[in-house]
Amino acid sequence: MSLDTVVEDIRDEARARAEQIRSDADERAEGIVADAEADAEDILEERRQAVQRQIEQEREQTLSSAKLEAKQMRLEARRDVLEDVRETAEQRTASMEEGREELTRALLEDAATEFADDATVRVYGRADDEALITDILADYDDYEFAGERDCLGGVVVESDRSRVRVNNTFDSVLDDVWEDNLREVSSELFDER
Missing domain, CATH: 3.30.2320.30 (ATP synthase, E subunit, C-terminal)
Known part of the structure; x- marks a missing residue:
């Protein structure tokens, strides 16, 4: 075996080894990218759900506030009507x-x-x-x-x-x-x- 053949074998082996390392690195990179994309999708879904929960909570709070305000307005209107009836009764009684x-x-x-x-x-x-x-x-x-x-x-x-x-x-x-x-x-x- 000649020195050229040995050098060539070492080069072939180095190329094969480099190709294997590159292939392994590509696989690892693809795995890392896939994991990152999956993590990003999970984070995105969590955020969507959090935003949806916040929207629902704010909607419920707004609806509850509106109902309470409407109830207070009805009670005030009733109180006003009852006061008017009371005043009318007082006026009729006095006269x-x-x-x-x-x-x-x-x-x-x-x-x-x-x-x-x-x-x-x-x-x-x-x-x-x-x-x-x-x-x-x-x-x-x-x-x-x-x-x-x-x-x-x-x-x-x-x-x-x-x-x-x-x-x-x-x-x-x-x-x-x-x-x-x-x-x-x-x-x-x-x-x-």
Whole structure:
């Protein structure tokens, strides 16, 4: 074997070895690229899912906020309507003429049960009702009209001797009736039956 043949064999072997290394490197590079592409696809899918979850969460939050705002607006509108109904009831009560004397008498009679017969009792009422109250008080001994109260009607009755004050105004009766019947009024107004 000649030196040229040995050199040629070494070159062939080196070329084969280089080709094998290049082939192995290409395979490894293809594997790395494939892994990187798969990782990139996984990351992309995770990001898509995260974005989709965020979009869904924001949509739910926005929808929930809108529902809450709509509910608050409905409640405010109901409150406004109920306030209007209450104001109308107060205006009608204040301007009521038919039955005013009977109701005032009944409220005074109810209050009178709280006071001893020998007590001097002061009765207060609405300025417009002074003549009416004075006429009613003619039926009671030791009862006197003592002045005005800012109210829709009715009486406030008190005595120093018993230190009792009875508020039997139309306002207090309306307050009690309103509280006792608010649910029914609301159901009737907003058709919640």
